[in-house]
Amino acid sequence: xxxxxxxxxxxxxxxxxxxGYIAYGYTQFSGLLAPKxxxxxxxxxxxxxxxxxxxxxxxxxxxxxxxxxxxVPVGVRVYSVDVFGYLTGFPESDINATMLSKYxxxxxxxxxxxxxxxxxxxxxxxxxxxxxxxxxxxxxxxTSTLFKIPYYQEALKKGMDNASARQYAYEQTxxxxxxxxxxxxxxxxxxxxxxxxxxxxxxxxxxPAEGGEENRIFTPRRGLLILEASSDDALRAExxxxxTILNFKWPSGEKNKQVASNxxxx
Numbered sequence: 001x002x003x004x005x006x007x008x009x010x011x012x013x014x015x016x017x018x019x020g021y022i023a024y025g026y027t028q029f030s031g032l033l034a035p036k037x038x039x040x041x042x043x044x045x046x047x048x049x050x051x052x053x054x055x056x057x058x059x060x061x062x063x064x065x066x067x068x069x070x071x072v073p074v075g076v077r078v079y080s081v082d083v084f085g086y087l088t089g090f091p092e093s094d095i096n097a098t099m100l101s102k103y104x105x106x107x108x109x110x111x112x113x114x115x116x117x118x119x120x121x122x123x124x125x126x127x128x129x130x131x132x133x134x135x136x137x138x139x140x141x142x143t144s145t146l147f148k149i150p151y152y153q154e155a156l157k158k159g160m161d162n163a164s165a166r167q168y169a170y171e172q173t174x175x176x177x178x179x180x181x182x183x184x185x186x187x188x189x190x191x192x193x194x195x196x197x198x199x200x201x202x203x204x205x206x207x208p209a210e211g212g213e214e215n216r217i218f219t220p221r222r223g224l225l226i227l228e229a230s231s232d233d234a235l236r237a238e239x240x241x242x243x244t245i246l247n248f249k250w251p252s253g254e255k256n257k258q259v260a261s262n263x264x265x266x
Contacts, residue, residue, distance in 0.1 A: 025188030032191065032220040033228075039218075040085035042092065044244070046237035050075040054237055056244040079234045081241055084218035094219045095245045098201070099143070102150035103223065106143055106201040107178040109186060110136045114209045116181070126209040131232035135205060138239045139227070140179075142248065143203055148173050182210060196224030203227070207235045217242065 045062040047055045059080070072078060085091035087098075111132065118129035125132075148169040155165035180186050180195075182204065189195040196202035206212045206228040215234050219225050227242075229235035242248075 022184075022188050025191035026184065028191030029187040030191075032224070033226070035084075036086055036220075040089050040091060042083050042085070044081050044083065044241050046079045046081055046234075046241050047072070048077040048079070048233060048237055049073070054240040056237070056241045077233065079215055079229075079237045081215045081217060081229075081234070081238055083241070083245070084216060087219055087222065091217075092245050095217070095225075095242060098219045098223065098225050099146050099242070099246060100149075101198075101201075101223075103147065103176075103201040104199045105176045105178065106147050106203070107180055107195055108136065108140050108143060109180050109182050109190075109202060109204040111182055111205050111207060112210045113181045113183055127207050128232040131236050132205075132207060132209075135207075135227075135232060135236040135239055138236065139203055139205065139242075142239065142243060143201070144173050144177060146246075146248075147176070147201070182206070190224065193221075196221065198222050201225070205235060207232050 043059040044056055045059055047057075049055070066072070083091035083095065085094050087094045114125060115132060117125040118132065122129040151172040152165050152169035155168040156162075160168060186195070190202060190204070194200075196204075201223050202225070204224070204226045206226065208229075208231055212228045212230055212235075215229050215238065217225070217227050217238055227235060227238045229238055243250075
């Protein structure tokens with residue numbers, strides 16, 4: 001082989017390898033979004049009241065009430081959300097295992113780069129900027145709060161007092177937190193497993209701006225939680241539903257919401 005041919009071959013390898021890696025990651029990401037067969041699905045109804053309160057209940061509970069003659073009050077928006085159980089076969093267990101595990105880092109993917117329009121020209125955003133911001137703020141606060149817990153417990157075991165342990169957990173959380181847009185390279189990072197794994201939790205928000213068509217929550221693999229919704233209000237409602245499933249309660253007066261019992265049976 002001539003020197004020129006060898007140089008061409010090396011250039012081809014140098015260029016083709018990264019492109020192949022990107023193509024592979026992007027394809028794998030698309031595969032993660034595809035519904036899996038024979039998955040257990042539990043459906044919840046999330047009600048958004050005019051005063052800003054959200055209530056999440058299992059679908060059977062909602063149907064029993066409405067069939068009994070009670071009507072949903074005027075002005076209340078109702079969202080049906082499917083929660084899939086891909087990992088354990090139990091949707092609620094998947095959510096708990098994903099959100100309550102200890103991770104080295106966590107990243108909130110707030111949506112596509114189109115979300116940037118909310119800070120410059122909201123009218124160009126396909127969706128509702130205020131509701132997307134609310135969804136991002138809520139899931140970020142929830143995730144960071146849960147992320148702190150293992151580090152707080154770790155600090156206590158090291159002999160720190162309560163105040164020092166809380167400060168340690170706070171610092172660890174701030175230093176291990178990242179925010180991304182759902183760009184092509186972020187999709188590649190998720191598809192190849194660099195984001196959303198046993199060490200690095202990734203929470204992905206997919207709304208109408210990203211092509212969200214269904215209201216569903218699923219964990220295609222350990223450390224990866226995906227919220228897809230057909231509207232930004234439904235996306236906000238899904239965050240409340242996750243809190244319901246986790247039986248998570250914000251301190252009184254800190255959040256204006258109400259969540260109902262998440263008990264449901266297969």
